[in-house]
Amino acid sequence: MKYILPTVGTVAAVALFAFSSQQQTAIAVEQPARAETFQQLDLFANILAKVRSDYVVDVDDSELIEDALNGMLQSLDPHSSYISPENFKDLQEATTGEYGGLGMEVTSEDGVVKVIAPIDGTPAKRAGIKAGDYITEIEGESIIGLGLNEAVDQMRGKPGQPITITVIRADEDPLDIKLFREIIKRPPVQYEVMDGMAYLRIGQFNEKTSPTLKTSIKALQSELGGRIPGVILDLRGNPGGLLDQAVKVSSAFLDGGEVVSTRGRRNDDVQLYYAENRELLKNTPLVVLIDGASASASEIVAGAVQDRGRGLILGMTSFGKGSVQTVIPLRGGHDGALRLTTQRYYTPSGASIQGTGITPDIAISNVADDGTERRQRREADLPNSIANELAEQDAEKAAELNIEYPPEGFDDSEDYQLQRAIEILKDGSYTTLLAANG
């Protein structure tokens, strides 16, 4: 997600501001294109006036407007929303300072928050929260249908502050669990030498990601005696983060050239992002691991590596979050802010990530094919998510992937995708495969 914080009022269409005053109605008459807009705003004002005068109890105007704004924005797509003045303040603090969390990766399934995995050494892990648990209530209030962002917001807070969540697990009664929020420290990059290969795992794209990646690569180089024969970049489960970090991470593997472009509705609303001319791992064979939970910034990196023929993408089709949200403060944040989807991401070859995600060069599943369709929920599964506007691309990607499954009897706790990545780097098939996919 990219947050743009423009100064107030620079982009506001002033003509529509005072639609209820008489002087402005003249504008609506003079501009036929505005007539429908006027009628719609008039309808809104009319109904509001009706509610104010006739509703069975007194209503709070600002609450009513807040609910209207939420209703309007949530009808657009799952990532647009209204941020109340209070939450906007918190958001500013969250991007600048530190906040406490519970330490688990979550997703939304059928409107219910589901735990992907608790993170080691965090309150969630210590409290025994398990992968696959459903979280249905926070402080006794149902969060079913609340939306993932809002639910996550509610779970965050000041470190040390207690929170009670209700967890539902298959065949068990709902469980109330009290946890104390903590600052969740996750190194954005972890590294390790595996079978003589350099393994790098990026968990998220924050301010520290690119610097940590650089030091990690240096450490790996010295551990491997100066020469790295092959790199595995693990982006599985990485929900994304900052756009500039995605560009910087891509720069480690690309010598200049386009990484990603973002394009809005208008033709002139295009921004191109380029890699720096300082490739850290020139000519080193590269395998990028992705899965259905690799989203946003992760997909930018994978898309750039794939489109530029720099390495092989291995794993499962990524999440497909290819849209940019802009945060627009209203009256300097005094009236809260608007989080609005304004652009889509495009890979260097011009493919839109939105809805379709990145298709791996080598499709390999980490779990056995037991006949049941084991579908990871992706962007396109979110209700009213924005479609990928390139229709052929949709059709092309929808074509059946030839997925390789772990052999029967494969130990579930082992990482099949990673094992296959190492094999490909070691057995020499990398060059052939890269040529075939280039």
Place this chain on the structure above:
Amino acid sequence: MFCLAGAIWLSAPFLSAQTPLDNEATVENKQAELATLQTFAEVFSYVRDYYVEDVTDEELIEGALNGALSSLDPHSSYTPKQEFQEQQKTSRREYGGLGIEVTMEDGLVKVNYATPDAPADQAGIIAGDFITAVDGEEVLGKTLNDAVKGMRGPAGEPITVTVLSEGQKPRDVEIIRQVVLGRAVRHRVEEGLAYLFIESFNHPKLEKDFLVALEALKDEMKDDIPGIIVDLRGNRGGLLTQSINISSVFLDGGEVLSARGRTPEDTQRYHAEPGEVLPGVPLVVLINSGSASAAEIVAGAIQDRGRGLIVGRRSFGKGSVQSVIPLHRNGGGALRLTTQRYYTPSGRSIQGQGIVPDVSVDFRPDTGDARERFREDSYPNALTNASKDVSYKENPDDIIYPPEDWPETEDYQLSQAVALLKSPRYGSLLSAQNSHKLKP
């Protein structure tokens, strides 16, 4: 959803932009109002200008209105022109022939009632379940109308809904759509007593059917009816006029209910016709948590006027009136807005509380786990009751449960109603209720 407002169409005194919105509005009020509208207009114009895709003004406003109105209470909503016209064509309340009544809650479709033996009921769907997807398409983020659209369709065709029951994982359920029809009145002689079941107050011929059924019972029982049972269990309400008509059968004039808005002037009183059928014949009205709206009006009137005893469990508590306001000037949609609350003749608000039976009887044994039924006050954003005294709740200790070995197929509440009508307790309870109830 159980809209009594079919009969109470408010004409819409529309205010043009040139006339003041409210004569009594102070300058301060108007400024505050303008400020809130400005915030809205600002966001609206940002979205129009910068959203990643083209959006129509209509879609945006519809989303906004749905957001604002659904936050007020579960029964207020905005209906765009096309859907409003469709709604006017069909007054059917059941959606899609599944035999369920639904509302939107937390962005999901919530089942409030499953018609007995209808397809959904047979597929194991119960009140309180959430429907998260229809034929694989998620409902989250949709309006109620859009969400249920997928459930409507020709009878005989299968449909798959994803059902989320409390404490369980979502599951897919395949259901064959059927035409779900309710009869206006069903009657029979039950243990020597007259038994009449009213499924809904939506039927236009309800009063006539009811009187015909009473006549048939009189014939059958050779003009000797020792007691009457009117069964309103699971009755979701319907037309206000029909609830007054049915109350009129047993009441000799007098108030049946009042509907009161925000201001004291906005009060309407509804009265029974003079004259009554079968005066003095002992009467029991059966209710449960599924008895709502018009059904609660009848039960409340019978109870408050001392005409009979109410047996069963606390009713649903839908005591609000929705006015359907057509928006002629603004494109022809309609606003459904909660404008009034219902009050029983003694001045109790039905909203959220419902009618508490004179004799509380459950239909199944007490298993120990407090199984709370879905009622109006289960809605997170339900309208409050407004009465100062809302102490007339069911006392859990007063509830009579069937013995543990009571067969499921036997109607325990009905058997208790029969026993009550046949015992001298009926008379003593009725006079006891009257003596403490008729305090002003």
